[in-house]
Amino acid sequence: MSxxxxxxxxxxxxLLLVAVGCRSSAPALPQDPTxxxxxxxxxxxxxxxxxxxxxxxxxxxxxxxxxSEHQLAPDGRARVRVKxxxxxxxxxxxxESDGAIxxxxxxxxLREREALPDVFRGFVLGLSRMGWMHNAAxxxxxxxxxxxxxxxxxxxxxxxxxxxxxxxxxxxPARALVFDVVVGGQxxxxxxxxxxxxxxxxxxxxxxxxxxxxxxxxSEIYEQLELxxxxxW
Numbered sequence: 270m271s272x273x274x275x276x277x278x279x280x281x282x283x284l285l286l287v288a289v290g291c292r293s294s295a296p297a298l299p300q301d302p303t304x305x306x307x308x309x310x311x312x313x314x315x316x317x318x319x320x321x322x323x324x325x326x327x328x329x330x331x332x333x334x335x336x337s338e339h340q341l342a343p344d345g346r347a348r349v350r351v352k353x354x355x356x357x358x359x360x361x362x363x364x365e366s367d368g369a370i371x372x373x374x375x376x377x378x379l380r381e382r383e384a385l386p387d388v389f390r391g392f393v394l395g396l397s398r399m400g401w402m403h404n405a406a407x408x409x410x411x412x413x414x415x416x417x418x419x420x421x422x423x424x425x426x427x428x429x430x431x432x433x434x435x436x437x438x439x440x441x442p443a444r445a446l447v448f449d450v451v452v453g454g455q456x457x458x459x460x461x462x463x464x465x466x467x468x469x470x471x472x473x474x475x476x477x478x479x480x481x482x483x484x485x486x487x488s489e490i491y492e493q494l495e496l497x498x499x500x501x502w
Contacts (some may be wrong), residue, residue, distance in 0.1 A: 295312065295467070295468050295469045296469075297466070298444065298464065298466065298469055300432075302430040302431050302432045302446055302448075303430045305430070305432070305444070305446060305464070306397065306427055306430050306446050306448070306462075308469060309397055309446075309464055309469055309470065309471065310393070310394060310397050312469050312470065312496070313393045313396070313397065313470070313496070314343075314389075314390065314393055314394075316343075316496035316497055317342065317343070317496075317497045318340070318341065318342045318496070318497055318498065318500050319339065319340075319341045319342075319389075319393060319494075319495075319496055320338075320339065320340050320341075320493075320494075320495045320498055320499070320500055321337075321338070321339045321396070321401075321491055321493065321494045321495070322336075322337070322338050322491075322492050322493045322494075323336070323337045323338075323339070323401055323489055323490060323491050323492060324336060324488075324489070324490045324492060325337055325351075325353075325400075325401055325402050325405055325487070325488075325489050326487070326488050326489075327402060327485050327486065327487045327488075328485070328486050329483060329484045329485040329486045330480050330482050330483035330484060330485050331355075331356060331406070331480075331485045332354075332355075332356060332357065333353065333354065333355045333356070333402070333405075333406070334353045334354050335351055335352065335353035335354070335355065335360075335402075335405055336351075336352050336353055337349065337350065337351045337352075337401055337405055338350045339392060339396075339401065340500045340501065341388070341389050341392050341393060342389060342500065343389045344368050344389075345366055345367070345368030345369075345384055345388050345389065346366060346367055346368055346500075347364065347365065347366040347371075347388045347389070347392065348363070348364070348365050348366075348501070349363070349364040349365075349392070349404075349408070349414075350362070350363045350364075351405045351408055351409060355405075355406065355409040355410075356409075360375070360376070360409045361375050362374065362375035362376045362408045362409060363375055364408055364414060366384045366385070366388050367384070368384055369383070369384055370382070370383065370384055371383075371384040371385065371388070373408065373411075373413075376408060376409060376410065376411040377411045385413070385414070385417035385418055386417070386418060386419045387417055387418065387419040387421065388414070388417045390417075390419075390421055391414060391415070391416035391417030391418070391421045392404065392414065392416075392417065394416065394421045394422065394425070395414075395415075395416050395421065395425065396471065397427070397462070397471065398425045398426065398427045398450065399425050399450050399452070399458075399460070399476075400460070400474045400476055400487060400489045401489055402476075402487050402489060403415065404416070424452065424453065425450070425451065425452050426450075426451040427446075427448040427449070427450065427451070427460075428448060428449045428450075428451045428456070429448055429449050430446055430447070430448040431446070431447045431448065432444065432445070432446065432447075433445025433446065433447045433461060435466070436463070438463060438472050438473060441465050441467065441472060442465070442466045442467060443463040443464060443465055443466060443472050443473075444463070444464055444466050445461050445462070445463050445464075446461070446462045446463075446464060447459075447460070447461050447462075448460055448462075450476065450478070457478060457479060458476055458477050458478035458479055459476070459477055460474060460475070460476040460477075461474065461475045461476070462474045470491075470494050470496070471491050471494060472490075472491055472494075473488070473489065473490050473491060474487070474488070474489040474491075475487070475488050475489075476488075476489075
């Protein structure tokens with residue numbers, strides 16, 4: 270992706286405030302870009318829990334200013350809260366799962382149903398490959414999170430991964446991974462994912478998503494991303 274295509278990144282980078290919850294050094298990421306992204310996913314999927322506080326914004330064909338909290342565990346427990354404005358409307362939605370039953374609160378009446386079979390991998394690989402915004406939008410509109418049906422690896426892919434520049438984000442050394450986002454076999458957007466070279470975890474994402482009605486430009490700042498830490502179910 271050329272710098273011209275990503276001029277919208279400059280104001281976001283200029284205002285970056287990133288705090289990483291897991292700052293201990295980890296083995297260096299592979300130099301091969303595809304393997305580097307795969308290693309990021311292995312570290313996330315190998316955790317006993319993932320907790321992330323994020324700022325999500327979108328402009329263009331869809332607008333959003335959201336705060337999100339994700340708490341996820343491999344046994345299917347999850348708590349996701351998304352609050353802010355989406356498409357000009359205020360939202361405050363909560364998705365919860367205990368591994369057997371899931372509940373959606375805040376977008377219409379309380380709903381309960383049998384839990385989806387792979388909530389953890391669905392959200393975690395959703396984070397690495399397409400970001401949080403997609404499922405935040407699903408929840409805001411009263412839908413179920415996508416990719417949690419056990420088929421996430423075939424549903425969303427990161428294709429053509431390349432290494433970008435090494436930079437510092439609020440004092441944290443980071444390496445950019447640049448790739449196309451492929452959903453259902455079709456390229457739906459392109460992304461830059463900055464990964465901490467200290468922890469091997471995502472710090473920030475900037476993404477363009479193409480819709481028939483126009484383009485959406487998304488930024489996601491992972492203000493605190495913690496593995497194996499405190500959770501509040």
